[in-house]
Amino acid sequence: MELVNLTEAEFKKFADTIYEKTGIFLPESKLGMLSNRLRRRLKSLDLASFKDYYSLLQDDKACEKELPHFLAAVTTNETYFFRNETLWKFFREKWLPEVIERKKQVASKTIRIWSAASSSGEEAYTAAICLRESLPGFSTWKIEIVGSDISHDVLDKASSGIYNEYAISRSDPKIVAKWFTQKDDTYELKSEIRKHVKFKFHNLRDPFPESKFDLIFLRNVLMYFDNAMKLRVIDHLTNALGCGGNLIIGDVDPIRSTQELRDAIKLDYGGPNVYTKPLSATAARAVLAK
Ligand SMILES: C[S@@+](CC[C@H](N)C(=O)[O-])C[C@H]1O[C@@H](n2cnc3c(N)ncnc32)[C@H](O)[C@@H]1O
Structure with missing residues (x-):
């Protein structure tokens, strides 16, 4: 018919x-x-x-x-390793040195990152590879990265750590050779990177059960939501961030596109696509006293 x-x-x-x-x-x-x-x-x-x-x-x-x-x-699950070169340069060269400094001030050696709407995991794993490559004294740090999505299918793929040619097509071949094992047409991410990342089901409509993240990625998903849902999601993410933590959004996901959003968002603008959760008054006083 x-x-x-x-x-x-x-x-x-x-x-x-x-x-x-x-x-x-x-x-x-x-x-x-x-x-x-x-x-x-x-x-x-x-x-x-x-x-x-x-x-x-x-x-x-x-x-x-x-x-x-x-x-x-x-929707689309489109994603790949090192999506948006400028962002990953920023991550390694600006965000990482700043977070190291912030951690020094509170005597912590834990870095917590959430890839919200992670799809099949490329964004979360790219963060892990960048930290492994650029964080001085990597083995002395505790790295906790979580990726979440509403689709069980993409989460299964993420947990498997096995990717096709397309997923690594924009990555530096030296990085691919170092951190993936190629078998015919597939690329398996080494457990040395995978062990720092876990995946879980989560609907962005709901609060996330974990918090105190130093960084949250929310890229290429907000465009599917209306203002009410955007506000709800950003509110949940703001609660999940630690004070001084950052939210990174995608080029297609402006979060201050209307007055309603601008008025409601409690994050400070920190440059293109980057927002910062303000330090609490106590934390700010401690930093100033140093
Ligand atoms: C285009 S992918 C983004 C992947 C990655 N963040 C990136 O930028 O490369 C969008 C993902 O959002 C997920 N998604 C859509 N609605 C969602 C919701 N309400 N909660 C959680 N994930 C959602 C989809 O399943 C899809 O995997």
Whole structure:
């Protein structure tokens, strides 16, 4: 049976479901796109109508299994190692020396990083490789990196640490040779890097169960959310940051694009795509007293 486009009413039901489950906002202009992509999904599931697919999503268990596919119809998991060269230069040359100095002042040798919406883990692992390469006395530090995503499929891939050619295509070949084991067309990240990174399921709509991060990456995901969800996510992330910690967003994710967002955000602007959680009054006094 040839499926026509979703009707406006059907589209609204799907858009409401995805918003309720993930915070992703689908404007009506996406009706054609959603119809095309869901049609392909219906075919693979051998379902006869959008209505059948919608019913499937209403069953909590079936929905949990289907969610990664449904999400894949409206978002992308696109990512790769060393995505955005300028950012990783900043990470190594500016952020790292500053964090080392900050840690010295509080006599700590732990660095905590969260890659929020990590997809298959390339961002979290890139941070681990950069620290391994550039942090003086690396073995004397405790490195805790966590990547999280709403899709179990990408998290499984992240935990496996096995990547294809595309994932490492923008990386320095010397780095690839040093930290990956090539087997035919695949590249397996060495356990020496992997052991510093863990992955867990997390929906950005919800507060994160860990906190006191020195750095949070939130790149290439905010653009899917409306203002209400952006505010909610940024609020959760602000709570998860330690004082003086930084949030790094992507080029496509401005977080001060409206007055409402500018008024609500409690982070200081620290340069393009970088925000800082202000030091608490006590911490600021301690730093000034040194
Ligand atoms: C384009 S990838 C970003 C990967 C990486 N941060 C980067 O910039 O290379 C976007 C990811 O956001 C995830 N995502 C979408 N909505 C989410 C939500 N509500 N909570 C957590 N992750 C979400 C998707 O599953 C997808 O893996």
